[in-house]
Structures are given as structure tokens and as C-alpha cells.
Amino acid sequence: MKTSVFSSFSFGAVLAVLVLTGCGKGPTAPPASSSPQSGGSAPAEKVVTIGMSQCNLGEPWRVQMNQDIATAAQKHPNLKVVYKDAQNDTLKQRAHVEEFVSAKVDLIIISPKEAAPLTEPVAKAMDAGIPVIVLDRRLIGDKYTCFIGADNKKIGKAAGEWIKQTLGGKGKVVELEGLMTSTPGQDRHSGFREGIVGSQIEVVFEADMKWLEPDARQEMESALARFPHIDLVYAHNDPGAHGAYLATKAAGREKEMKFVGIDALPQEGVAYVSQGILSATFQYPTGGVEAIDTALKILAGDKVPKEITLGSRLFTKDNVANGGEPLP
Ligand code: FRU
Helix, strand or coil, X not given: CECCCCCCCXXXXXXXXXXXXXXXXXXXXXXXXXXXXXXXXXXCXXXXXXXXXXXXXXXXXXXXXXXXXXXXXXXXXXXXXXXXXXXXXXXXXHHHHHHHHHCCCCEEEEECCCHHHHHHHHHHHHHCCCCEEEECCCCCCCCXXXXXXXXXXXXXXXXXXXXXXXXXXXXXXXXXXXXXXXXHHHHHHHHHHXXXXXCEEEEEEEEECCCCHHHHHHHHHHHHHHCCCCCEEEECCHHHHHHHHHHHHHCCCCCCCEEEEEECCHHHHXXXXXXXXXXXXXXXXXXXXXXXXXXXXXXXXCCCCCEEEECCEEEECCCHHHCCEECC
């Protein structure tokens, strides 16, 4: 199901529902300790707390996600977002979710590092009556309130088809994968393989660079050492594509091949396309704004879709000046 436009929502309605329902917590639940009140006599409006668990802030795309959330949340003065950064450590992220449950936040947004280990703490949060929005990377099963993200399989397939067309149906390709225990890595891989089916494209080298530019650079050094000719590098994100480019440039071979990535942040992938470093990048929206819109609806007791699929755009040198073009 596609949902990308939300009507704006009155915060008063959220409060009304929260007051009426006690926010889904038992009647003895203590008031949130996080609402400091000055000693005045007027009762302060209830602060609604969202716990946001981010798997890392080492990559610009995740900084952008938090920023998108913060900008959307700022429009609602009684919405308090508590951010935790797991620094790419799964155990830390599990602990963060558990801390949010102990603190009895009203709702959790999580962008999990990987699927399997984060499934259980999220299920426990749901058992505790705390709604959970899962952003960008999926969990296993369906014990969460709403998943928001773009269709990675579709993006991977579109990348494969674009590469097939650009290489005239044949060539030697390097695939640098995102963390393969995370669902975007799995889907960008399987989608890509579907996209090149029936061509004479040969994936001569494939490695998991775990979404990280330094890892991509290192893997690309190995690929360059092994293969005297490479036509194209498909990386599951723009930092990966850029890392591969840097390794190739250091070897003096950057004119030999093309580089394709995913994310298309204006200051990152789109800028690389404008500079001629990447031949193409596919947008992967952060979903931050949609997460806050959806959180407000959930807190107001409205029904929300189980899944919100965001669109994507393709940027190449031919369309980048015009803002790219949407994937069909
Ligand atoms: C950031 C990132 C993005 C990628 C997304 C996939 O951590 O690696 O570059 O598109 O995660 O979940």
C-alpha cells in the first residue's frame, strides 16, 4: 500500500485521546518523570514522549533521518523526542529499546541495525502496550505497529535494469553489498539480480561492505587487484559507491568504469552525480517526516496502515539538474 501524503493533525486531539485512554497504560502508571513543571498554578499540558532508537549516526543519511524527525516534531510543542544512538552496536540498540520500555515512553520509533536481534525487544515493547514504528530496515515477523520505508527490492531491480541498459547488456560488474543481515542489503541484492536477468552481465566480485565507506574502499582494492578490467561498480549505498571510487582513483583506473549508488542525499549522492563521480544514484528517503505524522495518528488512536511505502527517484547526469525522475 502506498501512502505518502498525510493530512495535518491537531495536537489537541492527541492530548484528548491520551487523557481519555491514559495512553494505554495501567491506571497506576506514574506520570512521566520527564515533565518538569515550574511551580506555577496552571496545569501544564501533558508531554508526549517518543523514544527514537537510531542504529548509528556515523553516516550522513542517518543524521538526515534524525533531522527530518526533529523538524517534523518541532511543530508540536508538547511532543518530546528522546534520541538514542546505538553507534552501530546491536547489543546497545537492544538495550536502548529496553530502556525506552522501562521509561514507559508513549511510542517508540526504531531504525534497527539488523533484523533478527532487534525483533525480540520490539515485540516486548509491543507486549508492554507501547506502539512501535519501524523505519527503513525491517524486523522479522509482524509484531510492530507500522513499517515505513521505500521498496528496496524495486530500487535494486531498477538499478539492475538501468545498469543492463547502460552497459548494453554485457560487462563485468562489482557488487558492494550493504550489511546482509539487514533487509535493505538483502533486497537491494536480490532486486539487482532480477534486474540483470537475461543479460550477459557477469558479477565478477561481490562483498559485504556493511554500508560503510571505508569497508567499501578496502573491498574495492581487492577487486581491483584481482580484475584487470571492470565495467561498473554497483554499491548498495552512496558511501559504498564513493569508497569504491576513491580506491579506483587511487589506482588511477577511475575512467575505466562507472559507479552506481543508492540514497541520493542532496549533499552526497546527488552532488556526486553532478560532479561526475557517480553515473547514477537512486533515492532512498529517510521517512522521518512520515514517522512523526504516523506517530501522531497512532497516539490519537487512529488506525494507520501496517506498511507505508515511500517512493524513489533516479538521478543521472541527464536529469540531475531537473531534480531526477521518479521510479515508475
Ligand atoms: C545508513 C544506510 C543508508 C542506507 C540505509 C539502509 O545507515 O546505510 O546508506 O540506504 O542505511 O538501511
